[in-house]
Amino acid sequence: MIQKIGVVGAGQMGNGIAHVCAISGHDVVLLDVDSARVEAGLANINKNLTRQVSKGKLSEADKNAALARITLTTDYAAFKDRDLAIESATENEQIKRKIFTELCANMPADSLIASNTSSLSITRLGAATDRPGKFIGMHFMNPVPVMQLVEIIRGIATSEETYDSVRALVLKMIKIPVTAEDFPAFIVNRILLPMINEAVYTLYEGVGSVESIDTGMKLGANHPMGPLELADFIGLDTCLAIMHVLYDGLSDSKYRPCPLLVKYVEAGWLGRKTGRGFYDYTGEKPVPTR
Ligand code: NAD
Numbered sequence: 001m002i003q004k005i006g007v008v009g010a011g012q013m014g015n016g017i018a019h020v021c022a023i024s025g026h027d028v029v030l031l032d033v034d035s036a037r038v039e040a041g042l043a044n045i046n047k048n049l050t051r052q053v054s055k056g057k058l059s060e061a062d063k064n065a066a067l068a069r070i071t072l073t074t075d076y077a078a079f080k081d082r083d084l085a086i087e088s089a090t091e092n093e094q095i096k097r098k099i100f101t102e103l104c105a106n107m108p109a110d111s112l113i114a115s116n117t118s119s120l121s122i123t124r125l126g127a128a129t130d131r132p133g134k135f136i137g138m139h140f141m142n143p144v145p146v147m148q149l150v151e152i153i154r155g156i157a158t159s160e161e162t163y164d165s166v167r168a169l170v171l172k173m174i175k176i177p178v179t180a181e182d183f184p185a186f187i188v189n190r191i192l193l194p195m196i197n198e199a200v201y202t203l204y205e206g207v208g209s210v211e212s213i214d215t216g217m218k219l220g221a222n223h224p225m226g227p228l229e230l231a232d233f234i235g236l237d238t239c240l241a242i243m244h245v246l247y248d249g250l251s252d253s254k255y256r257p258c259p260l261l262v263k264y265v266e267a268g269w270l271g272r273k274t275g276r277g278f279y280d281y282t283g284e285k286p287v288p289t290r
Contacts, residue, residue, distance in 0.1 A: 001083075001165070001168075002083045002084045002112070002165055002166075003027060003083055004026070004027045004029075004082050004083050004084075005021045005028050005029070005084050006029045006030075006031065006079045006085040006086070006103075007028060007031070007086050008031050008085060008086070008099050009031075009032060009089035009116075010030050010037050010038045010040065010041025010072075011037075011041070011088070011089075012044075013088045013116055013142060014030070014032070014041060014088035014116075015030070015041035015044045015045050016048075016140065016144025016145055017086055017088055017116065017140055018030045018041065018070055019045045019048055019066070019144065019145050020144055021173070022045075022066040022070050023049075023058070023173075024173045024174065026069065029071050029072075029079065030042070030070055030071070030072055031072075031073050031074060031075075031076065031078065031079075032074065032089075035072070035074055038073070038074065039072065042067075042072060045067070045070065046067065048143075049063040049066060049067065052145070076102045076103065076105070076106040077106060079103060080106055080107065080108070081108070083111055084112045084113070084166075084169070085103050085107060085111070085112075085113050085114070086115075086116060087103070087113065088115075088116040091117060091118060091119065091120070093125075096115065096120065096125060100128055100129045104130045104131065109131070111134070112135075112136065112165060112166065113129060114135075114136050114137065114166060115136075115137055115138070116138055116139060116140055117137065118139065118185075118189065118238075119184070119185060119189075119241065119242060119245040121155075121182060121184075122135065122136065122137040122153045122154070122158070123155035123156045123157065123182050126155040126157055126158065127155075132157035132158070133158065133159040134158075135155060135157070135158060135162070136153065136158050136162050136163065136166050137153025137154075137182065137186070138152060139151035139153060139180075139186060141188070148175055149175065149177075150175045151178055151179075151188060152166055152167060152178070152179050152180070153181070153182050153186055154179065154181060154182060155182050156182065163179075167179075183249070183250075184246050184248075184249030185245055185249075189242050193239060193242045193243055193246065194243075194254070194255060196227045196230060196234075196239055197239070197243055198227075199213050199226075199228055199231070200231070200261045201258045203228065203278075204258055204259065204260040209288065209290065210228050210288035210290050213226060213227065214227065214228050214229050229278070229279065229286075231271065231277065231278060232277035232281075233271065233272055236261060236264050236270045237265050237270050240261055243256075243257040244257065264277060264278075276289060
């Protein structure tokens with residue numbers, strides 16, 4: 001049974017993962033490159049737990065117990081007793097490979113390693129470790145404490161035992177697992193991103209305006225957010241990167257990124273995070289930019 005968990009990367013996903021691990025009763029070590037980053041991660045966890053308390057979803061005592069289960073570190077020696085490490089560092093294969101080398105050197109030989117990568121091959125990442133059978137993908141959704149889904153991705157060498165342990169852990173976190181085989185962008189992004197890309201084509205070809213596309217999909221398909229609004233929320237650079245992963249990984253022209261999406265990214269109009277994407281966010285309410 002997985003009880004002691006180490007999380008690598010205290011960014012927006014990593015601190016959310018540490019949060020849900022701690023709330024579900026696990027002992028958590030959270031590691032990043034320097035103490036300022038782990039402390040910023042913990043400050044975010046504290047803020048999000050406090051929000052859950054104010055909404056009545058958590059008691060003050062549960063919040064304090066969760067915080068008490070989290071230890072901050074910048075040293076992999078703290079992983080020597082971990083049953084599982086969940087890597088959620090920057091989406092860069094070289095960075096991730098270096099982290100796996102550290103984890104393999106410091107963790108028990110029978111412990112498990114998971115990656116929260118959105119786009120890299122679990123099979124390839126696992127092959128770079130000393131334990132491909134004990135390596136797996138755990139793809140959390142953003143924001144982690146709120147979103148119910150975790151995609152579990154089996155690399156070609158991942159053992160049934162590893163899969164069963166990780167699935168049991170996801171259920172203990174009160175999340176819903178879905179199982180995906182290890183092909184580009186897994187399930188959710190494989191389906192979601194081509195839809196967003198098609199929405200950008202619809203805009204590019206003048207079929208509809210930003211507003212008519214988003215209103216059309218909200219009211220016509222019952223989506224809570226329009227596809228262009230959602231693209232701005234995800235980040236247009238991230239959307240483009242995932243389209244490249246699909247296009248390169250599946251060698252099918254149906255995944256070609258829309259030239260208008262490329263243009264927005266070239267302009268630095270990346271969505272909410274830069275204040276401008278398919279909407280302008282600098283005023284009181286978002287205004288379509290086309
Ligand atoms: P982020 O930039 O918020 O956080 C990344 C963190 O990794 C930073 O705190 C950085 O300091 C740390 N880091 C970098 N190099 C490191 C190293 N060598 N050792 C330890 N820590 C290191 O990014 P994020 O959005 O949290 O993404 C993290 C992972 O989660 C990526 O693999 C990404 O693809 C994946 N992911 C992201 C989303 C999303 O919506 N943002 C959703 C699912 C999965």
